[in-house]
Amino acid sequence: MLDDLIRERLKKLEALKAVGVDPYPWAVKRTHEIGEARKDFTKLAKSGKKLSLVGRVWSVRDQGNVAFLDIKDESGSIQAVCKYDTTAKFDVWKKNLDRGDFVSVTGPLFKTKRGEESIDVREIGMVAKSVRPLPTEWYGLEETETRLRKRYLDLLLNPELREVFRKKDLFWETFRNYLKKEGFLEVEAPVLEATPGGAEAEPFKTHMNALDEDFYLRISLELPLKKLLVGGYEKVFEIGRIFRNEGIDKEHLQDYTQLEFYWAHHDYNDLMKLLEAMYKEVVKKTTGGLVTSWESEKINWGKKWGKVDYVEAFKKATGMDPLSASHEDLIKKARGLKLEPEKYAGKGRLIDLIFKKTVRPKLIEPVFLLDPPVEVEPLAKRHRKDPRRVERVQVMACGTELGKGFTELNDPQDQRVRFEEQMKLRAAGDKEAQQLDRDFLEALEYGMPPAAGFGVSERLFAVLMNKPVRETVIFPLMRKKEARP
DSSP: OHHHHHHHHHHHHHHHHHTTOOSSOSOOOOSSOHHHHHHTHHHHHHHTOOEEEEEEEEEEEEOSSEEEEEEEETTEEEEEEEETTTSTTHHHHHHHOOTTOEEEEEEOEEEOTTOOEEEEESEEEEEEOOOSOOOOTTTOOOSHHHHHHTHHHHHHHOHHHHHHHHHHHHHHHHHHHHHHHTTOEEOOOOSEESSOOSSSOOOOEEEETTTTEEEEEOSOSHHHHHHHHHTTOSEEEEEEEEEOOOOOSSSOOSEEEEEEEEEETOOHHHHHHHHHHHHHHHHHHHHSSSEEEETTEEEEOSSOOEEEEHHHHHHHHHSOOTTTOOHHHHHHHHHHTTOOOOTTOOHHHHHHHHHHHHTGGGOOSOEEEEOOBGGGOTTBOBOSSOTTBBOEEEEEETTEEEEEEEEBOOOHHHHHHHHHHHHHHHHTTOTTSOOOOHHHHHHHHTOOOOEEEEEEETHHHHHHHTSOGGGGSSSOOOOOOOOOO
């Protein structure tokens, strides 16, 4: 059936060529966008001037000596009225136009007897012939896998989805403008790294032929940005792609966009003040307000954010002190919660695993989660009042982490010890444990000022849209599928 429809359209394409119509011209004349023409319709119609509009044919209604086309571009839609006695090559176009074709229509604007704003078509030009029929609007693309794989059709058939990505642009633009207003410098760090670092994640590995060396796609933006603090910058940020070779679920992707910024001579207390104001501005500009929907909940981002002590919340939920619990105690607790920790999981990984099961799902309203055990976070500075903990802040809402920052660790000796502990976990089989980065340690040895650092990914945007994160990516990575010829 589909092959028959395609063959029929290919015949029409050849018929257009036979009468001198180029079905794929190099350029097209357009005097107005459709939305612009509709906005100034009365003035333009009164002038009687011919306009040239360009758009995709969304429907064709043949009524003998008159044909009605609904034409859409990104800005809007309009009815195009083609008539036997006034439209050039009327018979040719009537026989060979299809839903999905891109066309240009030229003529004056007018209103039909029913009062519909239209264009009286004197000339039609082919812009791009559609040889594959579009799915019908009423059937659409219902299967998620198909929608994501053929995202161009999903976008074409669902204006609401196109609006999501306009909001996503505004989301990142607001973060960018806020930081620039605060005096931060935007930079670009390398995507390929000799040693991946800045997060606990398994990296993707690649080979560079020119140098005959293996490299890794970055899993974080952190370490290069910290080197810039060593180099004399005091406020830096990057918004860029990072890559993590981990599982797919509603919160995780393998390649995604993340913002990280680093702020010399400040700590996580200063960070929290900036974050609350910045997040509220981002939420308001992205969604139009400070109350959003998430599953069955209403989330109020506008009220004062509370603070939750990581250790106390863990104690309350589990009856166990994560600071003094042994590795064996944590293994037993995890299994009691029907979790299956990896055999090589260290104390920090076990604490985090149990926390995510018992505490995190209950953190629905926006809060700051503070001061976990040092084993949980290899890159944060030890707490000034309790060296068993680190000065880390997480923005928590909707039962998940929506940003994480630290008072940054700038003691090269302490950092070396933390890296070495991570390397022991790697040797035991933990592919996500951090690698010892000698180049970064050398940079720290030259002296990095005290600093606050923070990162937030597009997971926040997905939560604001109340969608799984894959649904808020224009072209999510999909399993390979054999392509049709």
